[in-house]
Amino acid sequence: MEFDLxxxxxxxxxxxxxxxxxxxxxxxxxxxxPAGRELAVAVDTLVEGVHFPVGTAAADIGWKxxxxxxxxxxxxxxxxxxxxxxxxxxxSDEAFVDGLARGFAxxxxxxRLALIGGDTTRGPLTVTVVVHGFTAPGxxxxxxxxxxxxxIMVTGTLGDAAAxxxxxxxxxxxxYAALIERLNRPTPRVAAGNGLRGIATAxxxxxxxxxxxxxxxxxxxxxxxxxxAAMLPxxxxxxxxxxxxxxxxxALSGGDDYELCxxxxxxxxxxxxxxxxxxxxxxxxxxxxxxxAGVRVLGLDGAEMVLSRAGWNHFVA
Amino acid sequence: MEFDLxxxxxxxxxxxxxxxxxxxxxxxxxxxxPAGRELAVAVDTLVEGVHFPVGTAAADIGWKxxxxxxxxxxxxxxxxxxxxxxxxxxxSDEAFVDGLARGFAxxxxxxRLALIGGDTTRGPLTVTVVVHGFTAPGxxxxxxxxxxxxxIMVTGTLGDAAAxxxxxxxxxxxxYAALIERLNRPTPRVAAGNGLRGIATAxxxxxxxxxxxxxxxxxxxxxxxxxxAAMLPxxxxxxxxxxxxxxxxxALSGGDDYELCxxxxxxxxxxxxxxxxxxxxxxxxxxxxxxxAGVRVLGLDGAEMVLSRAGWNHFVA
Numbered sequence: 001m002e003f004d005l006x007x008x009x010x011x012x013x014x015x016x017x018x019x020x021x022x023x024x025x026x027x028x029x030x031x032x033x034p035a036g037r038e039l040a041v042a043v044d045t046l047v048e049g050v051h052f053p054v055g056t057a058a059a060d061i062g063w064k065x066x067x068x069x070x071x072x073x074x075x076x077x078x079x080x081x082x083x084x085x086x087x088x089x090x091x092s093d094e095a096f097v098d099g100l101a102r103g104f105a106x107x108x109x110x111x112r113l114a115l116i117g118g119d120t121t122r123g124p125l126t127v128t129v130v131v132h133g134f135t136a137p138g139x140x141x142x143x144x145x146x147x148x149x150x151x152i153m154v155t156g157t158l159g160d161a162a163a164x165x166x167x168x169x170x171x172x173x174x175x176y177a178a179l180i181e182r183l184n185r186p187t188p189r190v191a192a193g194n195g196l197r198g199i200a201t202a203x204x205x206x207x208x209x210x211x212x213x214x215x216x217x218x219x220x221x222x223x224x225x226x227x228x229a230a231m232l233p234x235x236x237x238x239x240x241x242x243x244x245x246x247x248x249x250x251a252l253s254g255g256d257d258y259e260l261c262x263x264x265x266x267x268x269x270x271x272x273x274x275x276x277x278x279x280x281x282x283x284x285x286x287x288x289x290x291x292x293a294g295v296r297v298l299g300l301d302g303a304e305m306v307l308s309r310a311g312w313n314h315f316v317a
Numbered sequence: 318m319e320f321d322l323x324x325x326x327x328x329x330x331x332x333x334x335x336x337x338x339x340x341x342x343x344x345x346x347x348x349x350x351p352a353g354r355e356l357a358v359a360v361d362t363l364v365e366g367v368h369f370p371v372g373t374a375a376a377d378i379g380w381k382x383x384x385x386x387x388x389x390x391x392x393x394x395x396x397x398x399x400x401x402x403x404x405x406x407x408x409s410d411e412a413f414v415d416g417l418a419r420g421f422a423x424x425x426x427x428x429r430l431a432l433i434g435g436d437t438t439r440g441p442l443t444v445t446v447v448v449h450g451f452t453a454p455g456x457x458x459x460x461x462x463x464x465x466x467x468x469i470m471v472t473g474t475l476g477d478a479a480a481x482x483x484x485x486x487x488x489x490x491x492x493y494a495a496l497i498e499r500l501n502r503p504t505p506r507v508a509a510g511n512g513l514r515g516i517a518t519a520x521x522x523x524x525x526x527x528x529x530x531x532x533x534x535x536x537x538x539x540x541x542x543x544x545x546a547a548m549l550p551x552x553x554x555x556x557x558x559x560x561x562x563x564x565x566x567x568a569l570s571g572g573d574d575y576e577l578c579x580x581x582x583x584x585x586x587x588x589x590x591x592x593x594x595x596x597x598x599x600x601x602x603x604x605x606x607x608x609x610a611g612v613r614v615l616g617l618d619g620a621e622m623v624l625s626r627a628g629w630n631h632f633v634a
Contacts, residue, residue, distance in 0.1 A: 021355060022457060025537070027392035027521060028359035028450075030457045033350045038338060041433065042345035043401045043447060047440035075344035084360045086403075086445045116358065123364035124441040128403045130360060133345075140339060140347045204344060220342070 005097050005120040009085065012101035013108055013115040020082065020114050029116035031082055037134040042072035048125035052184075053168060058099030059106070060184040065127040066107050067186045068207065071258040074193035075205040077141040078133030083108065084117040086128040100127070111190065141196060141203035141262070146221035150201055150263040150289040153272060155189050156281040157235040158210055159247055162254025167241075178237040186258040191279045196262055199272060203262040209253040211295050211307075214261050221263075224292035227252075229312070230300050233284040249311035252297060263289055322414050322437040326402065329418035330425055330432040337399065337431050346433035348399055354451040359389035365442035369501075370485060375416030376423070377501035382444040383424050384503045385524065388575040391510035392522040394458040395450030400425065401434040403445040417444070428507065458513060458520035458579070463538035467518055467580040467606040470589060472506050473598040474552040475527055476564055479571025484558075495554040503575035508596045513579055516589060520579040526570040528612050528624075531578050538580075541609035544569075546629070547617050550601040566628035569614060580606055 010024050022030040033039050046052055046065050066083065073080055085104065089096070108115065113131070164179035173180060189205070196203060202217045210227070218225050232251040239247055259281075264272050269285050276283035287298075297305045297312060305312045327341050339347040350356050363382050365371055373381075383400065390397050402421065406413070425432065430448070481500035484493035506522070513520060519534045527544070535542050549568040556564055576598075581589050586602050593600035614622045614629060622629045 022459065026457075026460050027389040028357040028395065028448075028457075030393065030452060031356050031358065032454075033356060035352070039348050039350060039356075040345040041348065041399075041401065041447075041449075043403050043434055043445075044436050045403045045405055045438045045443075045445065047405055047438050050439055072344040076347065078345065082358075084358065084447065086360050086362045088362055088364055088443055117360055119361050119445075121362045121364050122367055123443060126362075126405055126440060126443050128360075128362065128436075128445040130358075130401065130447045131345075132358075135347060137349075140343075140345075142339065143343050 005092065006118045008094065008097055009101040009118065010115060012098070013105040015109055015112055015114045017112065017114045020116055023116050024118065031116060034134065036137065038137055040073055040076045040078035040133045040135055040140060041130065042069050043128060043130045044068045044072065045126060045128040056184060058096045059103030061127060062100035062103030063107050063185050065129045066104050067188050067258060069129045069131040070188035070190060071186065071205040071207065073131055073133040074188050074190045075141060075203050075260055076135060077139065077193045077197040078135045079194060080111050080113045080131060080133045080190060082114050082116045082132040084130040085115060086119045088121045088123040088126040090125060139197050141193065141200050143202050143204055143217050143220035146202035146217050146223050146263040146289045148223055148289050148291045149266055151266045151269040151285050152214065152225055152227065152261065152263055152287040152289060153269060153283045153285050154210065154233060154259050154261045155192050155276060155283045156259045157233045158206065158257050158259060159238050159250030159254045160235050161186065161256035162250045163238050163242060176241060183256060186256065188258055189260045189281060192260055192276055192281060195275055195279055199268060200262040200264055203260055206257045206259045206261050207255055209255045210261060211252050211297065214295050217263065218293060218295060224290045225287060225295045226290055227287035227295065227297045229297055229305060231284060231286045252312050322409065323435045325411065325414050326418040326435065327432060329415065330422040332426055332429055332431045334429065334431045337433055340433050341435060348433060351451065353454070355454055355457070357390055357393045357395035357450045357452050357457060358447065359386050360445060360447045361385045361389065362443060362445040373501065375413045376420030378444060379417035379420030380424050380502050382446045383421050384505050384575060386446045386448040387505035387507060388503070388522040388524065390448055390450040391505050391507045392458060392520050392577055393452060394456065394510045394514040394520065395452045396511060397428050397430045397448060397450045397507060399431050399433045399449040401447040402432060403436045405438045405440040405443040407442060456514050458510065458517050460519050460521055460534045460537035463519035463534050463540050463580040463606045465540055465606050465608045466583055468583045468586040468602050469531065469542055469544065469578065469580055469604040469606060470586060470600045470602050471527065471550060471576050471578045472509050472593060472600045473576045474550045475523065475574050475576060476555050476567030476571045477552050478503065478573035479567045480555050480559060493558060500573060503573065505575055506577045506598060509577055509593055509598060512592050512596055516585060517579040517581055520577055523574045523576045523578050524572055526572045527578060528569050528614065532612050534580065535610060535612060541607045542604060542612045543607055544604035544612065544614045546614055546622060548601060548603045569629050
């Protein structure tokens with residue numbers, strides 16, 4: 001079924017780019033990287049029931065499968081160019097494929113991202129997307145450059161997607177639409193990532209949860225981190241529907257937000273905040289890089305919090 | 318589980334390349350395409366029970382998942398450079414991952430193909446591989462260049478993999494080991510594809526079966542094709558174990574051989590045969606491109622054969 005379905009998807013995602021020499025329809029795509037540009041490449045798979053709930057709308061799946069990959073490019077400071085889509089489907093459901101392609105295209109088209117290849121196979125619902133983007137030589141944002149004294153910042157707000165996932169179980173989920181939208185339609189911070197090139201010392205996207213992902217920066221950079229829980233940016237939707245302690249839990253541990261967590265020299269944090277505000281989503285200073293290892297979270301009273309089975313609590317010695 | 322398993326896979330597949338600037342371990346890989354080279358990109362997914370039988374050895378799955386993708390690059394005449402591996406597994410079975418990585422590496426290492434990225438997720442066993450290779454500008458082998466009068470050729474032998482699949486059901490499959498090896502460990506014709514640049518007018522790899530795949534060349538090129546069944550290259554293993562009519566069926570319709578089917582100007586077929594023989598697998602002239610559309614098969618007596626439920630038969634008017 002490879003050709004028909006990929007052709008169907010192509011019809012929805014018709015972005016013309018001069019650097020695509022051979023697109024969908026041959027054994028491989030052929031593309032040209034512009035002179036003086038390096039290529040960033042990422043791949044992520046979404047599995048039904050693992051990365052999105054059974055029953056998620058096809059368009060949301062298409063959007064999210066691309067978004068999580070673009071978020072990886074954003075975390076490198078790369079400019080998106082091309083994508084490939086490998087789709088495993090239980091059956092040839094054309095309406096589902098159309099929906100998925102529509103969601104994919106809603107995100108791809110404004111970014112001028114071209115779909116250059118794909119594969120469709122029969123099996124349990126799984127969506128793998130590969131994205132390619134450009135960076136200038138030596139300019140990619142890595143996880144390894146954080147230094148003690150750097151400010152830790154995060155774009156947008158944290159915790160909404162995890163809260164949205166919990167709200168899906170409600171009999172009437174409509175009051176939580178804004179949170180569920182964050183779960184189903186995450187916004188990859190492409191412009192923010194581009195704006196951080198040459199300024200951020202390290203960067204990662206928040207897919208597994210802030211503490212886990214900041215932990216990757218700490219490990220790669222050989223440093224520790226302290227977060228002030230009081231500074232965690234939380235949306236009004238989150239603060240409206242949940243207790244304060246729960247919002248902190250979601251912000252610290254909730255995955256699927258796809259904001260960028262990054263470090264900058266402390267004396268540039270103000271400038272970065274202003275720049276990020278101009279890009280729309282904003283960015284908030286939430287802590288500092290320190291000597292040592294691992295991520296510590298300081299509660300509202302300045303005492304360290306620890307992760308227990310029930311969530312983040314004040315540390316009791 | 319992403320990091321541990323991908324790290325495990327990386328240990329098996331440690332190919333150093335200067336054009337890999339950031340490999341596995343950040344949000345995306347960063348690579349540099351050499352000046353004056355275009356990039357060929359392909360993606361293919363293998364699903365357990367669809368593309369390989371349940372119970373296939375992990376190393377064979379790892380080999381085959383890469384092989385089918387390298388076969389796409391070979392069909393473009395591209396030189397392999399980098400791969401990404403997205404692996405969905407029912408559980409964190411380290412022995413399985415080691416085996417899969419070992420099979421992947423057995424094929425990747427001699428080709429100096431670097432694994433630059435990956436993703437591991439939990440779910441039904443599915444393996445998606447993305448490969449990148451280099452071509453010279455305008456030099457990629459497309460499906461669209463076949464012209465009436467061209468000779469149709471195919472590398473190696475056809476039908477072994479499909480015959481091997483049938484033999485798996487035998488109580489004692491050991492006499493058919495050579496056929497089953499073709500099914501589990503297909504050889505992508507990378508050197509042959511490279512050798513065809515500038516000579517072949519069209520090229521495709523035989524994954525769905527000769528008639529189906531040659532049909533793609535015909536459609537893309539706006540031509541028809543005639544195949545002489547008597548000329549179909551068949552291995553001694555195939556001819557030893559099956560009736561002549563069955564070997565022709567397998568060669569015409571069996572998938573998974575991953576040989577290259579290509580067209581060349583008729584006066585260059587001899588030169589190409591000699592070149593391909595020097596590369597090891599050889600190539601055989603099996604027919605000709607004609608005006609019109611579609612693929613016709615001529616039997617041993619020169620009469621057209623048709624595909625019935627039982628296989629390819631002489632046409633009975």
